[in-house]
Every structure is written in structure tokens, then in C-alpha cells.
Amino acid sequence: MPDNWKKPRRFDRNLVVIGGGAAGLVSAYIAAMVRAKVTLVEAHQMGGDCLNTGCVPSKALLKSAKVAHAVRDGVRFGVDAGEIAVDFPQVMRRLRDVIATIEPHDSIERYTALGVECAQGYARFVDPWTVEIERADGTSTRLTSKAFIIATGAEPVIPAIPGIEASGFLTSETLWDAMASRAKAPEKLVILGGGPIGCELAQAIQRLGSQVTLVEMADRLLLKEEADAASVLTAALTADGVRVLTGHKAVRFEGTALIAEGSDGEVRIDFDDIIIAVGRRARISGFGLEELGLVDNGKVAVDAYLRTRLPHIFVAGDVAGNQQLTHGAAHEAWYASVNALARPFRRYRADYRFLPRVTYTDxxxxxxxxxxxxxxxxxxxxxxxxxxxxxxxxxxxxxxxxxxxxxxxxxxxxxxxxxxxxxxxxxxxxxxxxxxxxxxxxxxxxxxxxxxxxxxxxxxxxxxxxxxxxxxxxxxxxxxxxxxxxxxx
Known part of the structure; x- marks a missing residue:
């Protein structure tokens, strides 16, 4: 350990949580409930990806898409509503209204009332027991803490495909702002990646008026799920009009066209928009974790108790890399916060045996x-x-x-x-x-x-x-x- 890393005799906090998404919010909540002195640091938006760019907006979009599909499908049930018109701007406004309605659940005001000190800014480790919080106005504060939980989430993986930077690609994080100003859904949309995010978005946006092409390099969709489940979903997407190209690898972009290679050679897919949904990776840069020696091959190594190599620093949520689910993040947050606060008397091994997964397609x-x-x-x-x-x-x-x-x-x-x-x-x-x-x-x-x-x-x-x-x-x-x-x- 470097000589300038000296453990304080006294600490400002019992726990500092970095990241105000699902894992961070639950961690801070638990700490406050047991009357620990806790600070939650968030640089951007409280609620994290789930509230602002993930679960909540995507499910609101899926609901609108399901209503549109139900109206079109009404003839099958003896209800003929005729031609329907999708008011895409209204769909996006409703989506924003849903976020705004749920937002108070994750707000600074609510957590402050619960006893959590909420600090807006960027947290960076100065040493293993000290973080510096830089605010937008240029001021900064240093806090020492007995324990820390890193809950910084994940970010979309952008594959190194020739021409991708000039393609104007969107991700699950950026598509919402991009679509908010559109008069209608894009006429031709390509989604790269056949996991849960790609499948959900493909079906929803197809039902709202796009012609969607879903491109997946593997020989089937939803690789984490049963093959027969993926088969049923593929048939459902195809029935909705989605063009599903499994076994196709994206090889390059040519302006607003994706060139993908399958068993029959190359295929050119023109698009108005393309969404990259090939996976997510831990958000670990900029927090001083590398300087603490906690990063190895782009990951933060944790043990069965969600401890890093420094036993007072814990990890929870997407950044831990064990799963990427909101309820999984909350599940890990319980273990991380209890293990952090109950040291040295108790510790609990994180248990993933009964963690469910859901892809919210139809x-x-x-x-x-x-x-x-x-x-x-x-x-x-x-x-x-x-x-x-x-x-x-x-x-x-x-x-x-x-x-x-x-x-x-x-x-x-x-x-x-x-x-x-x-x-x-x-x-x-x-x-x-x-x-x-x-x-x-x-x-x-x-x-x-x-x-x-x-x-x-x-x-x-x-x-x-x-x-x-x-x-x-x-x-x-x-x-x-x-x-x-x-x-x-």
C-alpha cells in the first residue's frame, strides 16, 4: 500500500454510495433505515438507467405499441376499428409523463427525508477511504467513510465496426431524446442485437409504424433463454412484420446502410435509424478505481460477498457484472449494504439461484x-x-x-x-x-x-x-x- 494512503482514525460517514440507480438507491435506503450516516453521490439523474432510459420508458413504449396492435387485431375478436393512426409525438409525450410520475419515488427530496445525504457531483477515490466529490459549479468536497458501495451501472457496448461512427447510430440510452422530436416512427429501422433490449424495441417500434430489421450474429435470439422460447418469440416478431436476420454478422457501414454477412453472403440493409443493442459493460472509468488497483481487464473483481480486493469497498448492480437486471441490482444492493454495515459481525454470500429474468415482448x-x-x-x-x-x-x-x-x-x-x-x-x-x-x-x-x-x-x-x-x-x-x-x- 502506498505510503500516502493512511487510514483515518475517524470517518465522516459509515457508508458512501456512488451511483443513484437501482443498486445505489436501495443501498442508501437500507443504510438510512438502520440509522447509519450515509451519503449517496449521483452525477447525473437520480433513478439511473432504469427510470430515465431503461425499464420505465421502454415499458411505456411497449404499452403504446401493444394498444396499437390490439386495435389492428380487433377484427379477430369481432371489433373492427378500421384504419388507425399512431400519434408518435403523443406516444413520446406519454413516455415522458410516465417518467415524471415515477420520478418522485427516486428523488433527492424523498431520500433526504429518509435520512440520506444526497450529493450531486462526480465522486472519485483519492485513497481507499476518501472520495472527492466535484460539483457542476466547480467546487468540491472530500469525505472519508468506513465503507463504500460502487453502484455506477453500465453503458452500451459500441462494437468496432468500420463506418459506425459516421452512421449516426443510437443506443438504448440516446434513442429517447432522438425520437422525442420525430413526427413519426422511422420508416426503416435496424436494430443490431437480438437480446432482450433488441427484441423489445424491435416489436414495439414495428407496431408503431416502422419497418424493423433485427440483426443478430448468433443463430437465434435470446441466447440466455431456452431455444424453444426463442423460437416462439422469433415467430411472433415475424408475424408482426419484423425482419429477423439471425446468423448475420455486421461487417461494415456504408453511410446509412449496414452490410451484414450471413451463410448466403452479404446483405445490404438500408436504414433511417439504427439502434446498437449488442450488450452493456460496466461503467468504471473516472472514479479512481484503476488507481486503487480494483480494475482488471475492464472489470471490477468481486468475491461472493460483493467485496473488492479492498474489503471495505463493495460493488452492486450492473457494474458488478453478475447480472444486468433492475431487480437483480436491488438484490445485490441488499447483500452489499448489509455486508458493508454489519462488518465484522455478519456477512452474507450473494445468492443468484432464484433470480428471475423477463423479456417484455408479446x-x-x-x-x-x-x-x-x-x-x-x-x-x-x-x-x-x-x-x-x-x-x-x-x-x-x-x-x-x-x-x-x-x-x-x-x-x-x-x-x-x-x-x-x-x-x-x-x-x-x-x-x-x-x-x-x-x-x-x-x-x-x-x-x-x-x-x-x-x-x-x-x-x-x-x-x-x-x-x-x-x-x-x-x-x-x-x-x-x-x-x-x-x-x-
């Missing part, structure tokens, strides 16, 4: 636990039970029968290993399985629970029932038949 794709591929990769023996929605009463009534509930159980018993759901309300339906797995319940317990009829969650029970039907005790059934035959005389 239908939604939700999962928790192991997939078939991940189970094989871990040499876990499993059995699969699948229930298709084309046999499900509520799906038939709603006219939304594309999808399924797939359950992985341990070979030879009904211990739950993982669940994937493809359905209109999969994000809500998966919660039952998260709770069941977290509490160590078996498949039979889900089957025993009373589910209201006809609700979408009843599909969970129907799927559990399929497990039992496939494993009927034939010997006992034969004995039972003989008994009932005998008692009839």
Missing part, C-alpha cells in the same frame, strides 16, 4: 433457475415437463395460445430446478415459481395450491399436473380397478 419470456443448456453444462440430471398453451382454457378464450410452461425437475423426483414460461403474462406467472423454489417447495405443492379459474396463473398448476399424469402409478391403478370391479359384485 408474448413475454420469463425464466428462473436452470435451463436445459445450463443444466447440461453443470452435469445436472433433469427431467422436462412441458404444458403448451394451445390446450389452456384462458389462452383459448383470449386468443393467445402461442407459448408454454416448461419445468425442469431433478431426475427421479419433483424437486424444482428451473422454469421457463412463454405467455402474455409470463412475467407475473414466474413469481409463483420463484417463491416455490426459494422456499424449497416441490412441484406437488404448486399442484396442490388452489388457482382461480380461469386465470393465466392456472397454467402453472396445469403444467404441474402434467408431471403427475406422466408418472401415474400403473400397478396401483390396476389394483384399484380390481378392487372396484369386486365391490360392484
Amino acid at each position: 408474448p413475454e419470456v420469463a425464466s428462473v433457475g436452470l435451463s436445459e443448456d445450463s443444466a447440461r453444462a453443470q452435469s445436472v440430471s433433469f427431467e422436462v415437463t412441458r404444458y403448451n398453451l394451445d390446450d389452456f382454457d384462458r389462452a383459448i378464450a383470449d386468443g393467445e395460445t402461442e407459448g408454454f410452461v416448461k419445468i425442469l425437475t431433478q431426475s427421479g423426483n419433483d424437486k424444482l430446478l428451473g422454469v421457463t414460461i412463454v405467455a402474455p403474462h409470463a412475467g407475473e406467472m414466474i413469481a409463483e415459481w420463484v417463491l416455490a423454489m426459494r422456499q424449497g417447495l416441490r412441484l406437488r405443492h404448486v399442484m396442490q395450491a388452489i388457482h382461480s379459474y380461469p386465470t393465466w396463473s392456472e397454467a402453472n398448476k396445469m403444467a404441474a399436473g402434467r408431471y403427475g399424469l406422466a408418472r401415474q402409478p400403473e400397478r396401483l391403478q390396476r389394483l384399484a380397478k380390481r378392487w372396484f370391479d369386486w365391490v360392484r359384485g
Whole structure:
């Protein structure tokens, strides 16, 4: 340790949190609730990516797109509304209104009232126990702290494709301001990247009037999800009119055209706008982390307790690199803040076994636990039970029968290993399985629970029932038949 790094005898704060997104807000909240002296530092907007450029605006956009689709699809249900007109500026204004309505939940005023000191500015480590906070007016403040949580989030990855800088590309962060002034959705839109962000935006903007081409280098969409789930979603996107090009690698830009290479050679895709959605990487530059020796190959290394190499500095959220989900960030924030404040008496190992994922397309794709591929990769023996929605009463009534509930159980018993759901309300339906797995319940317990009829969650029970039907005790059934035959005389 350098000689000029001297640990203070006294500290200004118990905890300093850098970053006011999901992970930072939860960390600061927990610290305030246990009456620790905590400072939350945010340089830009409280609420982080989720509120301002991620979850909230994207879901507002998806809602408008779903309404437009429902009106067009009304003929199928006996309701013909004729031609519809999408007021794109109004769509974007509504999106801003949604953000403004939710904004107070993440505001400086709310957190100040909770007991959090909120500092606006850029935080940079001076030494392992001191940060300097530079404000927009040029002034700065130094604070020492017993512990720190780095919750600086992530930023879009921009691939090194020839010509990309001159293409005028957008990202999931910049598209909102760019689209806000548009009279209509872009006529021709290309989205590079077939992960959750790319799929959600492709379907939404297609439904709002664009012709969207979705380009993915891998041979299918949603690589983290089950292949059959990706297949259903690909069919849904195609049915909406999205041109889906899997197995195509972006090789160069020629002005406002993307040249992608597939198995049949190069294809030229002209665009008015292109959104780059190939992934996100930890936001680590400019905070003094490199000088502390905490950055290795572009990442901040953390242990199972979310500690860095300096045991009083913790990491939570996207910057940790373990997951990139808002609820995952909040989940990590609990571990990071409790481990930071409870030292040296208690510590908790972060647990990701029951962390659900949801892609909010139509239908939604939700999962928790192991997939078939991940189970094989871990040499876990499993059995699969699948229930298709084309046999499900509520799906038939709603006219939304594309999808399924797939359950992985341990070979030879009904211990739950993982669940994937493809359905209109999969994000809500998966919660039952998260709770069941977290509490160590078996498949039979889900089957025993009373589910209201006809609700979408009843599909969970129907799927559990399929497990039992496939494993009927034939010997006992034969004995039972003989008994009932005998008692009839």
C-alpha cells in the first residue's frame, strides 16, 4: 500500500454510495433505515438507467405499441376499428409523463427525508477511504467513510465496426431524446442485437409504424433463454412484420446502410435509424478505481460477498457484472449494504439461484433457475415437463395460445430446478415459481395450491399436473380397478 494512503482514525460517514440507480438507491435506503450516516453521490439523474432510459420508458413504449396492435387485431375478436393512426409525438409525450410520475419515488427530496445525504457531483477515490466529490459549479468536497458501495451501472457496448461512427447510430440510452422530436416512427429501422433490449424495441417500434430489421450474429435470439422460447418469440416478431436476420454478422457501414454477412453472403440493409443493442459493460472509468488497483481487464473483481480486493469497498448492480437486471441490482444492493454495515459481525454470500429474468415482448419470456443448456453444462440430471398453451382454457378464450410452461425437475423426483414460461403474462406467472423454489417447495405443492379459474396463473398448476399424469402409478391403478370391479359384485 502506498505510503500516502493512511487510514483515518475517524470517518465522516459509515457508508458512501456512488451511483443513484437501482443498486445505489436501495443501498442508501437500507443504510438510512438502520440509522447509519450515509451519503449517496449521483452525477447525473437520480433513478439511473432504469427510470430515465431503461425499464420505465421502454415499458411505456411497449404499452403504446401493444394498444396499437390490439386495435389492428380487433377484427379477430369481432371489433373492427378500421384504419388507425399512431400519434408518435403523443406516444413520446406519454413516455415522458410516465417518467415524471415515477420520478418522485427516486428523488433527492424523498431520500433526504429518509435520512440520506444526497450529493450531486462526480465522486472519485483519492485513497481507499476518501472520495472527492466535484460539483457542476466547480467546487468540491472530500469525505472519508468506513465503507463504500460502487453502484455506477453500465453503458452500451459500441462494437468496432468500420463506418459506425459516421452512421449516426443510437443506443438504448440516446434513442429517447432522438425520437422525442420525430413526427413519426422511422420508416426503416435496424436494430443490431437480438437480446432482450433488441427484441423489445424491435416489436414495439414495428407496431408503431416502422419497418424493423433485427440483426443478430448468433443463430437465434435470446441466447440466455431456452431455444424453444426463442423460437416462439422469433415467430411472433415475424408475424408482426419484423425482419429477423439471425446468423448475420455486421461487417461494415456504408453511410446509412449496414452490410451484414450471413451463410448466403452479404446483405445490404438500408436504414433511417439504427439502434446498437449488442450488450452493456460496466461503467468504471473516472472514479479512481484503476488507481486503487480494483480494475482488471475492464472489470471490477468481486468475491461472493460483493467485496473488492479492498474489503471495505463493495460493488452492486450492473457494474458488478453478475447480472444486468433492475431487480437483480436491488438484490445485490441488499447483500452489499448489509455486508458493508454489519462488518465484522455478519456477512452474507450473494445468492443468484432464484433470480428471475423477463423479456417484455408479446408474448413475454420469463425464466428462473436452470435451463436445459445450463443444466447440461453443470452435469445436472433433469427431467422436462412441458404444458403448451394451445390446450389452456384462458389462452383459448383470449386468443393467445402461442407459448408454454416448461419445468425442469431433478431426475427421479419433483424437486424444482428451473422454469421457463412463454405467455402474455409470463412475467407475473414466474413469481409463483420463484417463491416455490426459494422456499424449497416441490412441484406437488404448486399442484396442490388452489388457482382461480380461469386465470393465466392456472397454467402453472396445469403444467404441474402434467408431471403427475406422466408418472401415474400403473400397478396401483390396476389394483384399484380390481378392487372396484369386486365391490360392484
